[in-house]
Amino acid sequence: MATTDQPAKTQAPNAINFSSKSHGMSTVSVHGGEARQKPGDAITDAIFCASTYTFESTQAVIDFIEEKQQREEYGRYGNPNERVVERKLASLEGGEEALLFSSGMAAIVGVLMAKLNSGDEVIFFNECYHRSREFCAKHLSRFGVVTRQVEACNYEAMEAAINKNTKMLISESPTNPHLSVVDLAAFADLGKRHNVDTLIDATLATPFNLRPIEHGIDYVLHSATKYLGGHNDLLAGAIIGSSEKLESVRNLRGIMGPVNSPQNAYLLERGLKTFELRMQRHNDNGQAIAEFLDRHPRIERVYYPGLESHPYYDVARRTMSGFGGLVTFLVKDADWRETADIVDAVKIPRIGPSLGGVETLIEQPLIMSYYECSPEDRASWGIYDNMIRMACGIENTADLIADLEQALSV
Numbered sequence: 001m002a003t004t005d006q007p008a009k010t011q012a013p014n015a016i017n018f019s020s021k022s023h024g025m026s027t028v029s030v031h032g033g034e035a036r037q038k039p040g041d042a043i044t045d046a047i048f049c050a051s052t053y054t055f056e057s058t059q060a061v062i063d064f065i066e067e068k069q070q071r072e073e074y075g076r077y078g079n080p081n082e083r084v085v086e087r088k089l090a091s092l093e094g095g096e097e098a099l100l101f102s103s104g105m106a107a108i109v110g111v112l113m114a115k116l117n118s119g120d121e122v123i124f125f126n127e128c129y130h131r132s133r134e135f136c137a138k139h140l141s142r143f144g145v146v147t148r149q150v151e152a153c154n155y156e157a158m159e160a161a162i163n164k165n166t167k168m169l170i171s172e173s174p175t176n177p178h179l180s181v182v183d184l185a186a187f188a189d190l191g192k193r194h195n196v197d198t199l200i201d202a203t204l205a206t207p208f209n210l211r212p213i214e215h216g217i218d219y220v221l222h223s224a225t226k227y228l229g230g231h232n233d234l235l236a237g238a239i240i241g242s243s244e245k246l247e248s249v250r251n252l253r254g255i256m257g258p259v260n261s262p263q264n265a266y267l268l269e270r271g272l273k274t275f276e277l278r279m280q281r282h283n284d285n286g287q288a289i290a291e292f293l294d295r296h297p298r299i300e301r302v303y304y305p306g307l308e309s310h311p312y313y314d315v316a317r318r319t320m321s322g323f324g325g326l327v328t329f330l331v332k333d334a335d336w337r338e339t340a341d342i343v344d345a346v347k348i349p350r351i352g353p354s355l356g357g358v359e360t361l362i363e364q365p366l367i368m369s370y371y372e373c374s375p376e377d378r379a380s381w382g383i384y385d386n387m388i389r390m391a392c393g394i395e396n397t398a399d400l401i402a403d404l405e406q407a408l409s410v
């Protein structure tokens with residue numbers, strides 16, 4: 001069964017155990033993982049600018065090694081600012097432990113490198129973050145790991161691809177940029193029946209909208225660069241799961257060194273304070289923009305799980321509490337240039353990759369992420385010339401709609 005809301009394994013010194021079971025999400029994101037009384041009696045956490053941590057005696061070193069007690073040793077293994085964020089994220093996600101990385105990609109690479117051996121196989125749903133796919137195809141393959149891809153949300157196809165070498169099933173939910181929503185109970189069940197670990201990249205959902213561990217998923221992955229940080233001012237990644245499963249990943253991270261600087265971890269801690277408030281507005285903006293575009297005569301199709309026309313509307317309604325700020329749409333009868341003209345005509349969203357920050361961003365996937373790919377590959381991945389992806393920020397809904405209205409009438 002799913003192990004939900006286990007207390008995060010390591011609590012802050014003299015801290016109240018803020019868990020998402022006993023407290024609301026903002027209470028957890030403001031207070032979770034933090035010490036009650038802090039250095040300097042400050043209300044905020046101090047940023048510890050240290051590469052190394054000292055011991056008062058040789059005996060203290062021996063005690064640390066033998067008892068493996070919680071304290072810092074050397075910056076490559078983590079720092080106090082990272083630990084605060086790890087405890088906060090574990091509490092928000094309802095997981096036992098969280099492990100922070102310097103980026104979302106570092107987290108994906110870290111977990112795959114720690115868990116897979118030569119001859120092992122992983123299976124992905126085919127709608128996935130471009131670089132995850134590239135890491136598997138170009139790099140994991142060099143170490144003898146086989147990656148298989150099956151059609152997104154096709155559980156029969158995934159089951160058929162499982163064999164005795166399969167070690168992990170991986171998907172995003174919702175997927176980027178098509179926003180397909182995985183039936184997490186079915187996905188977790190597939191893993192359990194075949195004794196294979198399951199990993200969900202829930203970057204687009206965040207724990208505000210989706211809690212994969214409650215559905216029995218083993219690993220939840222986040223690019224904290226997006227909604228968790230929330231201000232387009234940092235890169236970070238996180239993986240949440242059981243302490244037992246994360247131990248080898250933490251050990252490998254300590255060797256590879258993709259840790260966050262204390263300053264960066266503090267920025268993430270600060271960004272998380274307003275997590276619930278920001279997500280409410282991202283969800284409201286996403287839903288309103290999707291509905292506006294769905295009614296607009298120049299729009300051919302809108303991909304947003306909160307629209308009844310979306311193929312995964314029912315799964316989304318059942319498993320998610322909101323659908324996020326990302327809206328993808330196709331412009332009717334437009335070639336790539338006419339589509340680009342709309343991107344260029346908006347005045348509030350800036351043109352750029354990424355999502356999840358307070359500033360709205362807009363882009364044409366063809367140009368921004370798939371420019372150098374062959375038309376055949378793009379077609380197979382469902383990336384069309386007339387596709388636009390808008391990542392709604394927290395600006396006022398009416399302003400974003402008025403801006404899109406004028407851009408679509410140019």
Ligand SMILES: *Cc1c(COP(=O)(O)O)cnc(C)c1O
Nearest residue numbers: 103104105129176203223225236
């Ligand atoms: C951005 C993103 C990543 C990669 O995260 P970085 O922090 O940019 O390394 C992975 N998965 C999804 C779904 C993303 O949106």
